[in-house]
Amino acid sequence: MADGTASLGYLGVERSLSGRLWRERPADAEVVRRHQLGLGLSEPLARALASRGVTAEGGVDYLNPTLKALFPDPSSFVDMDLAAKILIDGLIADRPMTVFADYDVDGASSAAQLVRWFRTQGKELPIYVPDRLTEGYGPSPAAFRRIRESGVELVITVDCGAAAYEALACAKEIGLDVVVIDHHLMRDEIPEVAALVNPNRPGCGSGQGVLAAAGVVFVLMAALNREARGRGLFEDRPEPDLRQWLDLAAMGAICDVTQLVGFNRALTTQGLKVMSAWRNPGLKALLEVAKGSGPAGVFHAGFILGPRINAGGRIGRSDLGARLLSTDDPEEAAMLAAELDGLNASRKEVEREILEEAIRVVERESNQEGAALTMVAADGWHPGVIGIVASRLKERYRKPALVIGIDRAANIGKGSGRSQTGVNLGRAVQAAYDEGLLLAGGGHAMAAGLSVRPDTIPDLRAFLNERLADEAQAAAEQDGLDIDALITTGGADRGLYQSFQALAPFGPGNPEPMFAVANARVERPMALRGGHVRVTLTDGSGGRLKAVAWRAEDTEAGRRLLNEGGAIHVAGRLKPDDWQGRESVELEIEDVADPRRVG
Incomplete structure (x- = not known):
């Protein structure tokens, strides 16, 4: 050294x-030298670049990531061309359509992109966001029935749907066509839907598994432009310039804590540049109410704007974030931003109280020591903030954390987990579901959500600890600080x-x-x-x-x-x-x- x-x-x-x-x-000395000579960098900066796995040939694209150089072929995603065809068919036929979105930033920014694209074509898409408390995560048979009864024929799910097998089966029964745009891990079984675009679906060769849903939607819009162009839809109106919505794609990438590499890095870098102009009325209003300023960076997206957009889904009305990001009315944006800012303040207080109680529970329970994950459950914890609490516990105890809030009246526990590098929590939760320990569950490597009967929690704890033991031990051995x-x-x-x-x-x-x-x-x-x-x-x-x-x-x-x-x-x-x-x-x-x- x-x-x-x-x-x-x-x-x-x-x-x-x-x-x-x-x-x-660690960095390869020869790559460091070539970065110094080829890019004119200081030794420490060249070493930092090489240590991030950037080859001598990749330095230029890394330091100046462009969409032109890194944009994937939309056709490399399974069902992407099919999804674009179905949506353009629906646009031309003026079919009643709805966007069904998750209630977090990624879901809101994904929905807003689609709404804005279709708006340029003269079609206004309504947004349906399930209530976290009464409906839970993602599509449900009840939600799809309500949507179908309202006259809707085609639903586009964003940031959810890939694992909603029961709801998708119901949609088929009631004649509701569904196009799924998602990025979460899923089983080998592919549900019967009109189209399912997910870089993490089995058999997808796009190589874009690190994308948030907002990134997948951005690629979908490129496919929509291509399909619409081929149908002559832009002969009498301008083709949408997708770059204007890069700020929304960047919000999803940053707030969903995705890997900022390759195309996703270009999407985020260019998106922050677009965001810095503060042309989106919702983002601008939110920045003003938060008393923020300056060019946009990861801090703006992840710590100023993101938590406020999430606050609606956590402890308020779940559709507030999507409405904020999709509105063109500055007055409506200001009203929604003020409401979200107030909800965020309330969220912080609820989070503080639950975190303090969770720490007390963890430190008095002997079964936490030596466990693969920190798992804690208690009655009445608000399901809207347990994910944040799990993040705090992960930071404090330096191992994956799972927090479950129990609703005794409904006899159900809602859990949210956060993991660490090397421990695939989403896969373990999916395995617990397959074992019959969960009512619902899924996620990705670094985060997961679940529903469980309270009396099953001890069995779930034992299963996850055993399932994650080897990964957690390896991660603990590698738990160091890289300087x-x-x-x-x-x-x-x-x-x-x-x-x-x-x-x-x-x-x-x-x-x-x-x-x-x-x-x-x-x-x-x-x-x-x-x-x-x-x-x-x-x-x-x-x-x-x-x-x-x-x-x-x-x-x-x-x-x-x-x-x-x-x-x-x-x-x-x-x-x-x-x-x-x-x-x-x-x-x-x-x-x-x-x-x-x-x-």
Whole structure:
């Protein structure tokens, strides 16, 4: 390693205060050299690029990902051409059609894209979003019957439907045609539908399995343009420019925590550029009510806009997000944004209360120790926030987490899980369903949802722990912190931050650069409301670097930061600090190690 401690770990850290091994992110030396020479990059930046699996030939497309270079052939998706034909047939025949969407950001942004495309063709598509509390996730026979009774002949499901076998069988019985656009894992059995487009369906050779549903819909719109062009539909009206809706595709990709690689990376990069113009009335109104500003980035989408769009489906009316993203009326957008902002504030309070109770339950239950996943269940927990709570528990205990809220009156538990790299939670939940332990269940590698009878929860816990044991053990052994570069408090400035932004946007598959500061001393430690810890770091370089550790006050790392004794190693991500126009940076602390306890 660069610091001469390859046998021990980066800076000699084999076990940090959070129990992790620190590693230098591995990179091929020859690829690093070629990135330096061919792209004119500094050694640390060239190393970071190579360590993300970018070949010497792929550097240009990675740093400047374009749709032209990376857009997949729509025909490579099973049923994509068939879906486009069915939808254009429906448009020409003016068939009554409805978009059936999931209630999260990916579902809302997928629905909004389709609504906006059909609007350019003079057809307004209604949106149906199931209520999380009364209808649950995805299509149901009851929902499809209501839709059919209203006169609808064709339904397009987005971000749901691929695993809704019972509902799709019902649709066939009642004469309701269904086109499924989804990305979730599914069984080998393909349901009988008019068309099913899903890069993760068995036999699909598109190679685009990392896409969110919003990305699949964006490719579908390209197929719609091609089909409509071939039918002469654009002879008397302009062909829709799909680039105007890239902001919606990017929202789905970021908020569904998809792998930002290949075409999906280009979709997100170009989508953030489009978003930065804030032409979508809903996104603009939401930014204003949240008091946000500036060019759009992953933070805007994932932490400012996304949670507010999700709030409607979590604790409010499920269709608010889709309505916000599809409206062209600034007044309606402002009204919906204000409602979603208020719901988001309420969601935070509900989430805080459930998280605190969940932690208490976890820490008093002896069956959590040594388990493959952290699993906790209790009466009355709101199903709209348990997914967020699961994410927090995963961060805290560094293993997959599953949170179940039980409704005793209905005799049902609704669960939501979040996983870690190397542990396929969605596959395990699907296996539990196949074993008869669940009423419903599915998802993908990193997230899953389920419904279960309360008296089956102990059996489910045992099944998942056994099923995930090997994967979880392997993941725990690999649970380390990969460092991109060693910096000093004096060298951590806006120039360094900006240079590494060449790798953005960051997310799964393209991690945000992780920097380490060695032998730093803590000055002015302060505990903030919400359990955060703020400090100033200094080292031998003579510089001072502001730093913050989120939700760390009750952790060993947080306690070490609040006690100023002795030097520490710190790892984290650089963030811009523009307070009062200073254009500086601060370190968002990820981990802390004590040099006296390394190895």
